Amino acid sequence: DSGVTQTPKHLITATGQRVTLRCSPRSGDLSVYWYQQSLDQGLQFLIQYYNGEERAKGNILERFSAQQFPDLHSELNLSSLELGDSALYFCASSVGSPDSQVPYYNEQFFGPGTRLTVL
Amino acid sequence: GENVEQHPSTLSVQEGDSAVIKCTYSDSASNYFPWYKQELGKGPQLIIDIRSNVGEKKDQRIAVTLNKTAKHFSLHITETQPEDSAVYFCAASKNDMRFGAGTRLTVKP
Numbered sequence: 001d002s003g004v005t006q007t008p009k010h011l012i013t014a015t016g017q018r019v020t021l022r023c024s025p026r027s028g029d030l031s032v033y034w035y036q037q038s039l040d041q042g043l044q045f046l047i048q049y050y051n052g053e054e055r056a057k058g059n060i061l062e063r064f065s066a067q068q069f070p071d072l073h074s075e076l077n078l079s080s081l082e083l084g085d086s087a088l089y090f091c092a093s094s095v096g097s098p099d100s101q102v103p104y105y106n107e108q109f110f111g112p113g114t115r116l117t118v119l
Numbered sequence: 120g121e122n123v124e125q126h127p128s129t130l131s132v133q134e135g136d137s138a139v140i141k142c143t144y145s146d147s148a149s150n151y152f153p154w155y156k157q158e159l160g161k162g163p164q165l166i167i168d169i170r171s172n173v174g175e176k177k178d179q180r181i182a183v184t185l186n187k188t189a190k191h192f193s194l195h196i197t198e199t200q201p202e203d204s205a206v207y208f209c210a211a212s213k214n215d216m217r218f219g220a221g222t223r224l225t226v227k228p
Contacts, residue, residue, distance in 0.1 A: 056215040110162035
């Protein structure tokens, strides 16, 4: 058990709908990362937050958004869902660094994932 | 941005043999190189990592080597066991993490 929790475990919805995935980081971790893993695909970095602020953006679609709340949990919102959005969505957390310009060793701990199926 | 390539995509070995997975990265500023193991239905789990000021690191049957000049790093698993069967991901990071496409390792009893 990594200490990172994600809910729900499974989500089935229809095209055009909107869903919210939730992540709680490990105790003490200030950084949260979101990844998408499609079938037989690697991990695609979506977005990172540090202590409530967006820190880095990856291959995140405009239909997707995220935020990190004062209690450090994070939500990933997916809207206007398409069939191709079906995937595993992972959240990871790390201690992070207050200075985005200072290199740090960001060992990330992954949650169990949310499996999204769009029908 | 960083681009990580990983080879091979699949690897099948006999129990007891060694397995080697190789990755290359593009951003010379990357300074942290973790390896993750993902079992079916689970999230990736960190198994070993190496930092850019170190050339080699070993943890029991697992070792990682880093060649900064050539921008490549490798995972070595010795005396493989069936429970080593999983998908392995390499990653390179400066501030954000970029993953390789993964290697599906199968260890045959």
